[in-house]
Amino acid sequence: MAAILSFWANARPKSDFEKRLAPHIEPLFRLACRLTNDPLDAEELVQEVLVKLYPRREELAKIEQIRPWASRVLYRMFIDKWRRRKLEPLKESELPEEQQLDQEDTQLSAEDYLQLRTDLGAVQMALDKLSEAHRTLILMHDVEGYTLVELEEVLEVPLGTLKSRVHRARARLKKLLLDDQSVAEPFDEPERVSVK
Incomplete structure (x- = not known):
C-alpha cells in the first residue's frame, strides 16, 4: 500500500482524476483489507479498481x-x-498465515497481549462464521464507518432491508461471541441487573 500512497503523493502534475481519488485511496485500501483479509490482495484489488476507473474519468468528474x-x-x-477463486483449487501458497498484530500492540504486558490475541481470534472466528452478506455489512458499517445511506448506494440494497440486515448481523455476531467461552461477559451473573 505504501507504493500506491507514495505514487499518489509524489506524482506531478496531478490530474483531475488523481485529485478527486487521492483522498479516497486509503479508505478503499482499508475496505479491501477487510474484504480480502490480506494486505497484498487488498493492494492488488485497489490497483485494479484504479485501472478500471481511469477510463471512466469523465463519469467520475x-x-x-x-x-x-x-x-x-x-x-x-x-x-x-x-x-x-471459489471455482479454482486452493494452492498451498494461498493458505492464510497467522495474522500479525500492529507494532503498537507489542508494548502490551504478556497478560494483556494474550487476552487481546484471544479476543481478536474469537471475534475473527465469529466473523468468519457469518454469512458473506452479514460479514460485509458488519465490516463496512461498524468497522469502516460507512453510513447506511452510503451502503444503500454501494450494495444497491434498499435502506429498510439494510437496517434489518445490520440488526440481524449484529445479533448473530453477538450470539456467536457469547457462545464462545473465550470471550467473557462484561458482568458476572450476580452483577447483572434483572428486570422482572
Whole structure:
C-alpha cells in the first residue's frame, strides 16, 4: 500500500482524476483489507479498481459522492474475484498465515497481549462464521464507518432491508461471541441487573 500512497503523493502534475481519488485511496485500501483479509490482495484489488476507473474519468468528474461509488466498484470487483477463486483449487501458497498484530500492540504486558490475541481470534472466528452478506455489512458499517445511506448506494440494497440486515448481523455476531467461552461477559451473573 505504501507504493500506491507514495505514487499518489509524489506524482506531478496531478490530474483531475488523481485529485478527486487521492483522498479516497486509503479508505478503499482499508475496505479491501477487510474484504480480502490480506494486505497484498487488498493492494492488488485497489490497483485494479484504479485501472478500471481511469477510463471512466469523465463519469467520475460528474459524481459528487466518490467514496461510495468507488467502494461499490471495489466491492463488485472483489465479488467477481471471489467467485472466480471459489471455482479454482486452493494452492498451498494461498493458505492464510497467522495474522500479525500492529507494532503498537507489542508494548502490551504478556497478560494483556494474550487476552487481546484471544479476543481478536474469537471475534475473527465469529466473523468468519457469518454469512458473506452479514460479514460485509458488519465490516463496512461498524468497522469502516460507512453510513447506511452510503451502503444503500454501494450494495444497491434498499435502506429498510439494510437496517434489518445490520440488526440481524449484529445479533448473530453477538450470539456467536457469547457462545464462545473465550470471550467473557462484561458482568458476572450476580452483577447483572434483572428486570422482572
